[in-house]
Each structure stands twice: as C-alpha cells, then as structure tokens.
Amino acid sequence: MDSGQLDTISVKTSDNVTLGYSVAGLGSRLVAQILDNLLAIPITLIAVLLYGALANVFVTSSEGAGFADAGAGFFAGFVYFGYFFVAEAVTGGKTPGKSAMGLRVIRVDGSAADFGALAVRNVIRVVDFGVVLIGIVIMFFQPQTRRLGDLGAGTIVVRDRAMVTLAAAVSPPPIILRTPDAGPHIDGLDRIGSFEHDALRVFLSRPGLSQKLRADLAADIARRLLDRLGLPPGAPERLWPPELFIERVYLQLDQRHP
Amino acid sequence: MTIDAFIAERRGRWAALESAIKTAKRGRLRNQSASDIEHFGLLLRQTSSDLAIARRDHPDAPITEYLNALCARAHPLLYRGRPWRVGAIGPFFATALPRSFRAAWPYMVASLGLMVIGFIAGWVAVDLRPDLRASLVPSSLFDEMARGQIGTGVQDAPFAAAFIIQNNIRVALISFAGGMLLGIPTALVLLSNGWMLGTVAAAVHLGGYDYQFWSLIVPHGVLELSVIVVSGGTGLMLGDAILRPGDLRRTEALARVAVRAVLLVLGAASLLVIAGTLEAFVSPSSLPDGAKLAVGATVGLLLYSWLLLAGRTRRRRPSFRFDRPAETPA
Numbered sequence: 001m002d003s004g005q006l007d008t009i010s011v012k013t014s015d016n017v018t019l020g021y022s023v024a025g026l027g028s029r030l031v032a033q034i035l036d037n038l039l040a041i042p043i044t045l046i047a048v049l050l051y052g053a054l055a056n057v058f059v060t061s062s063e064g065a066g067f068a069d070a071g072a073g074f075f076a077g078f079v080y081f082g083y084f085f086v087a088e089a090v091t092g093g094k095t096p097g098k099s100a101m102g103l104r105v106i107r108v109d110g111s112a113a114d115f116g117a118l119a120v121r122n123v124i125r126v127v128d129f130g131v132v133l134i135g136i137v138i139m140f141f142q143p144q145t146r147r148l149g150d151l152g153a154g155t156i157v158v159r160d161r162a163m164v165t166l167a168a169a170v171s172p173p174p175i176i177l178r179t180p181d182a183g184p185h186i187d188g189l190d191r192i193g194s195f196e197h198d199a200l201r202v203f204l205s206r207p208g209l210s211q212k213l214r215a216d217l218a219a220d221i222a223r224r225l226l227d228r229l230g231l232p233p234g235a236p237e238r239l240w241p242p243e244l245f246i247e248r249v250y251l252q253l254d255q256r257h258p
Numbered sequence: 259m260t261i262d263a264f265i266a267e268r269r270g271r272w273a274a275l276e277s278a279i280k281t282a283k284r285g286r287l288r289n290q291s292a293s294d295i296e297h298f299g300l301l302l303r304q305t306s307s308d309l310a311i312a313r314r315d316h317p318d319a320p321i322t323e324y325l326n327a328l329c330a331r332a333h334p335l336l337y338r339g340r341p342w343r344v345g346a347i348g349p350f351f352a353t354a355l356p357r358s359f360r361a362a363w364p365y366m367v368a369s370l371g372l373m374v375i376g377f378i379a380g381w382v383a384v385d386l387r388p389d390l391r392a393s394l395v396p397s398s399l400f401d402e403m404a405r406g407q408i409g410t411g412v413q414d415a416p417f418a419a420a421f422i423i424q425n426n427i428r429v430a431l432i433s434f435a436g437g438m439l440l441g442i443p444t445a446l447v448l449l450s451n452g453w454m455l456g457t458v459a460a461a462v463h464l465g466g467y468d469y470q471f472w473s474l475i476v477p478h479g480v481l482e483l484s485v486i487v488v489s490g491g492t493g494l495m496l497g498d499a500i501l502r503p504g505d506l507r508r509t510e511a512l513a514r515v516a517v518r519a520v521l522l523v524l525g526a527a528s529l530l531v532i533a534g535t536l537e538a539f540v541s542p543s544s545l546p547d548g549a550k551l552a553v554g555a556t557v558g559l560l561l562y563s564w565l566l567l568a569g570r571t572r573r574r575r576p577s578f579r580f581d582r583p584a585e586t587p588a
Contacts (some may be wrong), residue, residue, distance in 0.1 A: 061414055067418045071421035110334060118516055119517075124438050149438075164320055
C-alpha cells in the first residue's frame with residue numbers, strides 16, 4: 001500500500017488494463033543526480049586531461065594553443081552532458097544514479113523511452129541546469145516532478161523497483177478458533193460478496209490482536225453484517241457470540257466460492 | 259473465487275514473468291529468443307488480465323499492488339518504439355531528414371527571416387554610425403586585409419577546426435533547447451548571428467574589401483549559417499508548440515514536435531563537422547579567392563539540392579510530417 005501515498009500516473013495499456021506507475025519524487029531525483037555527478041565529473045576531468053595531453057603534443061603555435069584552450073571548455077561540456085545521454089540510451093533509461101535509486105525514464109504512455117525522446121530530454125538538460133537551475137524549480141511545481149526536458153520529450157521518471165514481493169503480497173491464512181465447521185445455514189448470504197469476504201478474512205488472519213480490541217472489533221463487524229444480511233429481529237444468529245458468527249459467515253462464504 | 263484460490267492458481271505465471279523481467283538486459287529483451295519474447299507477451303497479457311480481476315475483486319489487497327508493480331515493470335520491456343539501429347542512419351539522411359526539413363518550412367523561413375533582420379539591422383547600424391565600426395569589428399581584420407595577409411592560413415588548423423565545430427554545435431543545440439523558453443533564446447541567437455555578420459559586412463564594405471571578406475566567409479558560411487537557420491527553426495517549432503498547441507495539451511503538442519525536431523537538429527548539426535573543417539582549412543588558406551567562392555557555391559548547391567529534392571515521392575504522400583493539429587480558424 002506504500003505507493004498509495006505517492007503520486008502515480010495511470011497508463012491504459014493496449015489490453016485495456018490500467019497500470020499505475022509511481023512517479024519519482026524530487027528528492028530521489030536529486031540524489032540520483034548527485035550520484036551520477038560522482039561519475040560524470042571524474043569522467044569529464046579525465047577526458048579533459050586526455051584532451052590537454054593531446055593538445056600539448058600537437059599544438060605548435062600560440063594561436064593553436066588558444067583554440068585548444070577554448071575547445072577544452074566545450075569538450076568538457078559535451079562529455080559531461082554526453083554522459084547522461086549515453087548512460088540513458090545504453091541502459092534503457094537508467095543512468096547508474098537512477099539505477100541506484102530504483103528510478104527509470106519511460107514515456108508518459110508507459111512505453112520505453114526511445115532514442116529520440118532521450119535525445120530531447122538530454123539536449124534540454126542544458127536549459128534545465130544551465131539557466132539558474134530552472135529545471136529544479138519546475139520539478140518542484142510540476143505535479144509529476146517533470147523537468148523541461150521531460151516535458152519536451154514526453155518522458156517521466158518512475159520508480160522501477162518492486163514495492164511488494166509475491167511472498168509478502170500473499171495474505172496470511174485465516175485462523176478459525178471458535179467453530180469446528182460452518183454451522184447451520186445463515187440466510188441472506190447472497191446479499192454480501194467478495195468485499196465482505198476479504199474484510200472478514202483480514203480480520204480472521206489477525207489472531208494476535210489484544211482480547212478486548214478483538215472483541216470490540218468483532219462486535220462492530222457482526223453488527224454491520226447482521227444489518228446487511230437483513231436477518232429478522234428474532235433470528236438465532238443474533239444470539240451467537242460475534243466471533244463465532246463471523247467465522248461461520250466466513251466459512252459459508254468460502255463454500256459458496258470454491 | 260477466493261483470493262487464496264486466485265493466488266494459488268496463478269502465482270506460477272507471475273513468478274515466471276518476474277524471472278523473465280530479471281533476464282532482460284539494459285531494459286531490453288534483445289538477448290532473448292523469439293519464442294521467449296512471444297512467451298513473455300503471453301505472460302504479460304495473462305498477468306494484466308489477472309491485475310484487472312484483482313482490481314475488481316480485491317481492490318485493497320496487497321496482491322493487487324504486487325500485480326500492478328509487476329505489470330508496470332514488464333510493460334515498457336514489450337511496448338517500445340522502433341529500436342535505433344546503425345542501419346537506420348542511411349535512410350535517415352537520405353529521406354527522413356530532408357522531408358522533415360521541408361515539412362517544417364514555415365519555421366525555417368521564420369528562422370531565416372530573423373537572421374536577415376539581424377543582418378540588416380547590423381548593416382544599417384554601421385551605416386548610420388560609422389564611428390562605431392572600431393568597437394564592432396576588430397581593426398586587426400582590416401590590417402590583415404589591407405596587407406593581403408588574410409590568406410596565410412590558420413596555424414594548428416585541426417585544433418581550430420575542433421574549436422569551431424564544437425562552438426557551432428553548441429550554438430545549434432542551444433538554439434533548439436531555447437525553444438523550451440518559448441523560443442526567446444532561439445530568436446536572440448538568430449538575431450545576434452545576423453547582427454554580427456551584418457556589422458562586419460557593412461564595415462568591410464566601407465573599407466572596400468568586399469571580395470576578400472566574402473571569399474573568407476562563403477566557403478564554410480553557406481553550410482554553417484544554413485545549419486544555424488535549421489536549428490533555430492527547430493527551436494521556433496518548440497516555442498510555437500508551447501504557445502499555440504491547438505487542440506492538444508501543451509505538453510502533448512510539445513512532445514509530438516520535439517522528438518522529430520531533435521532528429522532534425524542533430525542531423526543538421528552533424529553537417530557542422532564539414533563546415534568547421536572548411537572554416538579551418540579552406541577559408542583562411544592561400545587558395546585564390548575565386549576558388550574559395552566556387553567551393554562555397556558548390557557546397558551550397560549540394561546542400562540545397564539535398565534538402566529540397568531528396569526523398570520526394572512521385573505521389574505527394576505526406577509520409578513524414580509534423581503532426582501538428584490543424585489550426586482552428588480564427
């Protein structure tokens with residue numbers, strides 16, 4: 001249920017099933033950016049040093065040295081911004097920093113970000129980070145934390161990690177304590193469905209609640225169930241202890257949906 | 259069906275999909291066999307139908323959350339645009355780039371117009387205030403022209419070429435990216451490039467060195483200025499998509515234009531390698547001025563026959579268009 005509190009985008013697939021993607025927040029985006037810088041900046045420095053070594057060997061005049069110096073600045077810029085583009089293009093939208101944070105670039109329609117989209121978002125990175133960090137300001141106000149490059153490319157950064165494992169997603173089995181069998185038939189069970197069934201199951205799978213809390217909850221649930229079943233005032237079920245009543249309703253619902 | 263029976267019956271294929279996702283490398287299924295990919299598609303469709311059932315029957319159960327995350331991770335592996343291949347470069351330059359250039363002609367005309375306005379303004383400024391010539395144009399240029407030294411060549415021409423190429427690519431990419439700020443930086447780049455050329459040309463004209471000057475500019479300038487116009491045009495496209503999105507949302511209109519515009523600007527920017535090489539090796543060389551002008555004319559002829567003629571089909575089929583919505587009548 002964690003992602004219920006995060007921003008999500010809904011994507012309708014070609015199978016007409018709606019997928020929810022949880023959108024990466026500003027914090028994890030910035031941490032990913034910092035991690036990427038830990039790689040991009042050394043790579044840029046090494047590239048510039050190599051460029052300088054090359055220039056020292058081949059430059060023969062002061063005019064050439066001027067060109068080489070000025071060219072080194074541009075070269076650094078290309079290597080730095082090129083790192084992000086190449087890293088995203090090679091990995092399918094996960095730079096090492098994003099990968100470490102469990103983030104991934106996809107298109108807003110849920111498909112993988114392609115070459116063109118990655119090119120757009122990385123060329124526009126120059127504006128996002130070159131013009132007074134306008135990208136961060138826009139990410140702060142944009143509901144889906146997209147920067148200008150994302151808006152231009154139609155991309156979005158989402159969480160790519162599995163939030164729930166299958167083992168954790170399988171609900172624990174219900175524990176039946178009060179009754180050996182489903183008991184006598186209860187009328188009106190066709191008025192309730194799988195929603196109530198699931199709710200009872202959740203209640204019954206938690207025997208560890210304190211006695212008083214469990215009894216109070218059981219009384220509340222049983223009262224609502226009796227109302228919903230529409231049992232007459234004199235029905236024998238109204239006299240059963242709440243927990244016994246709940247277990248019997250649950251077992252009979254179980255029999256109904258094999 | 260109870261949630262337990264639902265899970266017990268289907269968890270096998272979820273686990274299979276999960277392990278198939280793990281085998282994908284670099285966000286792709288490229289390393290897998292055709293039958294594996296087909297099976298992946300089957301698993302994804304089955305799992306998304308399980309997700310739909312889980313949403314309906316158990317909306318708050320953790321299993322629904324799990325299935326959603328599983329499908330969300332698998333979906334982009336299967337649904338993706340056409341992959342980028344090295345073999346696509348040829349057709350891109352042969353047909354797609356000239357077609358998208360022609361499809362974007364109003365923006366190219368506007369971009370050229372801005373540069374011409376800058377040029378005329380620069381020319382008029384120098385004509386009105388010839389005394390400003392010294393601050394606009396370095397006087398060493400005139401000395402060199404007077405001494406006929408302009409053709410002595412650049413020393414360390416490879417570094418000059420690298421510098422020029424990188425600078426121009428930077429200008430081209432900034433013109434494109436400036437489109438995100440409503441195209442205002444783009445317009446400024448175009449106006450200032452025109453202005454610089456206009457002031458220098460007017461000052462040179464006053465000094466009477468027109469022929470030497472244009473033989474210095476034209477060999478690389480035809481290509482270089484054309485690329486600046488094209489990249490400016492792509493920036494204007496982005497700005498226009500933001501300002502006048504038509505029936506689409508602004509972000510949608512922008513994204514539709516931008517992905518095609520960036521390919522246009524990257525393709526055009528790759529021509530700057532040729533332009534920079536000409537600028538470092540040919541323009542300042544000791545070749546006769548007439549030969550330099552001939553180089554420029556040839557390059558221009560080749561460039562525009564390619565941009566205007568390549569990739570035309572006999573039937574006028576709009577196969578590569580910027581799918582902007584039709585303008586609503588005012």
